Amino acid sequence: MPNTEYTEPGTDFLKSLGFPTLDVHESFTHFDFTTPGRRVLVIGPMGSGKTEFAARVWRDAAVARRKSGKVREMTSSGDLDRRNVFFIRSEIDGARFTDYPDDAMAYRSGYISCGDNIARIRDSFGFEEVLRDHPEVGTYIIDEASFFDERLAYVARNHAIERGCMFVFPTLILNFRREFFNSTARLMLDIATDVIPLTAYCEHPDCMASAFYTYRYYQVGDDECPALYFDPLIVVGGDRIKNSGLEPNYAARCEEHHYLPGKEYTFFTLKPLGEEAGRGNAAPLMKELTALAEKPEASELYSNLTRRYGKEQDAGIYLNAMKPGHIAEKALAYLFCEQNLLGESMLVRIVTDLGLDTAYLEKVLAENRHPVSFSQPYLL
Numbered sequence: 001m002p003n004t005e006y007t008e009p010g011t012d013f014l015k016s017l018g019f020p021t022l023d024v025h026e027s028f029t030h031f032d033f034t035t036p037g038r039r040v041l042v043i044g045p046m047g048s049g050k051t052e053f054a055a056r057v058w059r060d061a062a063v064a065r066r067k068s069g070k071v072r073e074m075t076s077s078g079d080l081d082r083r084n085v086f087f088i089r090s091e092i093d094g095a096r097f098t099d100y101p102d103d104a105m106a107y108r109s110g111y112i113s114c115g116d117n118i119a120r121i122r123d124s125f126g127f128e129e130v131l132r133d134h135p136e137v138g139t140y141i142i143d144e145a146s147f148f149d150e151r152l153a154y155v156a157r158n159h160a161i162e163r164g165c166m167f168v169f170p171t172l173i174l175n176f177r178r179e180f181f182n183s184t185a186r187l188m189l190d191i192a193t194d195v196i197p198l199t200a201y202c203e204h205p206d207c208m209a210s211a212f213y214t215y216r217y218y219q220v221g222d223d224e225c226p227a228l229y230f231d232p233l234i235v236v237g238g239d240r241i242k243n244s245g246l247e248p249n250y251a252a253r254c255e256e257h258h259y260l261p262g263k264e265y266t267f268f269t270l271k272p273l274g275e276e277a278g279r280g281n282a283a284p285l286m287k288e289l290t291a292l293a294e295k296p297e298a299s300e301l302y303s304n305l306t307r308r309y310g311k312e313q314d315a316g317i318y319l320n321a322m323k324p325g326h327i328a329e330k331a332l333a334y335l336f337c338e339q340n341l342l343g344e345s346m347l348v349r350i351v352t353d354l355g356l357d358t359a360y361l362e363k364v365l366a367e368n369r370h371p372v373s374f375s376q377p378y379l380l
Helices: 011-016 050-064 069-075 124-133 151-163 183-191 263-278 283-294 300-309 315-322 327-338 344-354 358-367
Strands: 039-043 080-090 104-107 110-113 118-121 137-142 166-171 194-197 213-220 223-226 249-253
Touching: 039 050, 039 151, 039 183, 050 080, 050 104, 050 110, 050 137, 050 166, 069 080, 080 124, 118 124, 124 137, 124 151, 137 151, 151 166, 151 183, 166 183, 223 315, 263 283, 263 300, 263 327, 283 300, 283 327, 283 344, 300 315, 327 344, 327 358
Parallel strands: 039 166, 039 194, 080 118, 080 137, 137 166
Antiparallel strands: 104 110, 213 223, 213 249
């Protein structure tokens, strides 16, 4: 009978060198620039090395460009050459890696200088401008593609199919809630031809498990304070640990150490209150927001957390979620941006009546593509 046992690539080569029997893992190969039209999705939690993977693609392209004209025939489709690589980052991501040069493809352990082959864009229309202005480029690395509008996914797919461009998307697919980041993330999976998952060590000090999730928390003094479920979906910040109730930190965590308080409250209490307000009765929502802003321990949120987690071993961690503050502002942003339950005039009226932090809200709403100016006059 034929031998059907699977042999990992490289096993026969190592045996020929006299290596003993051992586990041989799949080799980490150089990047393939010869196959046209690929849409490569590189996914994993924050800190798993997604942008560092992209930097390796950039370095491999530099090696490949030194090859002969015959290789160019293998890596080209018409005027474009997939060995020519261009790096794209979101405009709203400017707060990260501020210590690096403007032309840097930066990651946690270093950076690659991209020269003129780098751009910051706002949306898919800016993406199309870059594609139009650089017809010789065959490979585009779009960092954190989930930050952009859904249209970007199909712009990339069409250029891949029609022109042979290749796209590499180092991006979060899951948000800090362990859910699809947004509809753009879903569409990225829909159009992808390749998916490369990366993991990291769980960053909990007592754990060595593989981490698949991005954990958001605030550091308030010596306390780790997990973000509530309804924390704003997008909060732009740097990659340094911050001791702040306003700016979150991120870590790769396994399922056991990924704390996410407030999900039950969001759907049992907060969202129904928003629906009631949207129907014209804002008084119950105002009562809860007032408690969240002025006396959190009197809120329905506090009652829910104590009932839900009070007897668990990590009860203190879950209850720390109340410490960062701005909970009323975050609740309103969630109802306005993600649930579309409150109109803009009602949002402004509630914020004004409760005296909430308008500077914080303007920043959060703008980052989540729902800009509101609280200094403009409204008919309330």
